Amino acid sequence: xxxxxxxxxxxxxxxxxxxxxxxxxxxxxxxxxxxxxxxxxxxxxxxxxxxxxxxxxxxxxxxxxxxxxxxxxxxxxxxxxxxxxxxxxxxxxxxxxxxxxxxxxxxxxxxxxxxxxxxxxxxxxxxxxxxxxxxxxxxxxxxxxxxxxxxxxxxxxxxxxxxxxxxxxxxxxxxxxxxxxxxxxxxxxxxxxxxxxxxxxxxxxxxxxxxxxxxxxxxxxxxxxxxxxxx
Amino acid sequence: xxxxxxxxxxxxxxxxxxxxxxxxxxxxxxxxxxxxxxxxxxxxxxxxxxxxxxxxxxxxxxxxxxxxxxxxxxxxxxxxxxxxxxxxxxxxxxxxxxxxxxxxxxxxxxxxxxxxxxxxxxxxxxxxxxxxxxxxxxxxxxxxxxxxxxxxxxxxxxxxxxxxxxxxxxxxxxxxxxxxxxxxxxxxxxxxxxxxxxxxxxxxxxxxxxxxxxxxxxxxxxx
Numbered sequence: 001x002x003x004x005x006x007x008x009x010x011x012x013x014x015x016x017x018x019x020x021x022x023x024x025x026x027x028x029x030x031x032x033x034x035x036x037x038x039x040x041x042x043x044x045x046x047x048x049x050x051x052x053x054x055x056x057x058x059x060x061x062x063x064x065x066x067x068x069x070x071x072x073x074x075x076x077x078x079x080x081x082x083x084x085x086x087x088x089x090x091x092x093x094x095x096x097x098x099x100x101x102x103x104x105x106x107x108x109x110x111x112x113x114x115x116x117x118x119x120x121x122x123x124x125x126x127x128x129x130x131x132x133x134x135x136x137x138x139x140x141x142x143x144x145x146x147x148x149x150x151x152x153x154x155x156x157x158x159x160x161x162x163x164x165x166x167x168x169x170x171x172x173x174x175x176x177x178x179x180x181x182x183x184x185x186x187x188x189x190x191x192x193x194x195x196x197x198x199x200x201x202x203x204x205x206x207x208x209x210x211x212x213x214x215x216x217x218x219x220x221x222x223x224x225x226x227x228x229x230x231x
Numbered sequence: 232x233x234x235x236x237x238x239x240x241x242x243x244x245x246x247x248x249x250x251x252x253x254x255x256x257x258x259x260x261x262x263x264x265x266x267x268x269x270x271x272x273x274x275x276x277x278x279x280x281x282x283x284x285x286x287x288x289x290x291x292x293x294x295x296x297x298x299x300x301x302x303x304x305x306x307x308x309x310x311x312x313x314x315x316x317x318x319x320x321x322x323x324x325x326x327x328x329x330x331x332x333x334x335x336x337x338x339x340x341x342x343x344x345x346x347x348x349x350x351x352x353x354x355x356x357x358x359x360x361x362x363x364x365x366x367x368x369x370x371x372x373x374x375x376x377x378x379x380x381x382x383x384x385x386x387x388x389x390x391x392x393x394x395x396x397x398x399x400x401x402x403x404x405x406x407x408x409x410x411x412x413x414x415x416x417x418x419x420x421x422x423x424x425x426x427x428x429x430x431x432x433x434x435x436x437x438x439x440x441x442x443x444x445x446x447x448x449x450x451x452x453x454x
Contacts, residue, residue: 073428
């Protein structure tokens with residue numbers, strides 16, 4: 001019994017598989033929510049890292065580079081445990097789901113920062129010079145000239161990281177988040193049948209990543225190649 | 232217990248992590264070339280096996296693969312009368328190697344296909360067999376292109392070894408969790424192992440750079 005739904009172990013493998021599908025799909029929903037929450041954190045943190053790393057002052061850029069490298073080179077699992085236990089120790093009690101989303105975001109922010117940097121650098125230098133000649137402020141140049149041209153270039157790479165995040169969500173099961181793999185593991189623990197639930201999770205994951213990468217490709221195709229239209 | 236006392240059990244765990252990383256990276260390396268070359272083979276049977284392997288292991292989560300090999304495979308084996316119970320170390324190395332191998336295969340395929348077509352034509356004109364062309368003309372040019380991606384994948388794999396602690400393999404993360412259960416001193420333990428993993432990643436990156444210098448030696452010798 002999970003999420004108020006029970007399974008059927010008396011009528012063969014197929015009946016069992018059908019009975020646990022709705023339960024696994026509830027887990028899948030949690031997986032999607034965690035992916036999107038983690039992705040949102042990574043998008044914001046990544047942009048902050050990208051801006052700090054390209055700062056003119058070394059006192060800002062070097063620590064930012066070191067911290068981003070540290071986030072990228074340490075395991076998600078350990079970062080997750082760190083946040084889960086250490087935040088609690090210093091009195092910040094977050095629900096497991098939010099801690100998980102935060103850990104995913106921290107881990108992927110370092111990758112995202114590189115994507116943003118590549119996108120921004122790919123905007124021709126003449127664009128910046130033209131904006132300068134037209135007397136636009138730095139902030140306005142960034143938001144109205146650079147970003148609209150950089151975003152379409154980085155969408156596919158960002159989308160691929162969203163797919164990667166989805167595949168990392170099962171790690172969150174260690175802090176009791178009831179995502180799809182955790183649900184399958186609990187079903188296995190209680191019915192002693194691991195093959196069916198774990199194989200179904202594998203199949204659902206294949207489907208999920210296939211659909212997600214197709215959507216990313218469609219978005220990529222439909223974006224204007226020369227920059228986003230403003231208004 | 233002060234933090235110095237943690238270092239002995241943690242370094243034992245770190246040694247397990249190093250072994251796990253080395254063996255799974257080697258397995259992954261072999262699989263990368265097998266599946267990467269297999270995917271562009273002219274034999275459709277080899278091609279389909281390679282494609283299915285790559286898609287399945289890239290399309291699902293590593294933790295799902297690890298749990299499947301550790302929890303489900305023994306039951307599947309029992310059903311067909313085979314003993315497929317894997318000890319945690321074997322299951323860990325197999326899952327990590329299979330996973331990173333699938334990512335590596337795409338790198339190998341990409342690098343081979345990036346070699347200029349004229350090189351293939353020249354090899355054919357010089358009467359090389361397909362095998363000779365691959366080993367003596369194509370791969371020596373493709374391997375240097377693979378190295379930066381391989382470096383990233385090796386670090387990725389090192390980080391992924393932490394997941395093996397979830398199938399009760401006594402690696403660095405597992406030891407840390409044990410110490411935390413015993414002392415409740417989570418901040419110290421996890422700070423130490425974050426830096427230990429970071430140190431290992433830096434060493435690994437340096438080693439991959441060294442390997443890159445070795446395989447690109449002929450490029451400098453030629454010019």
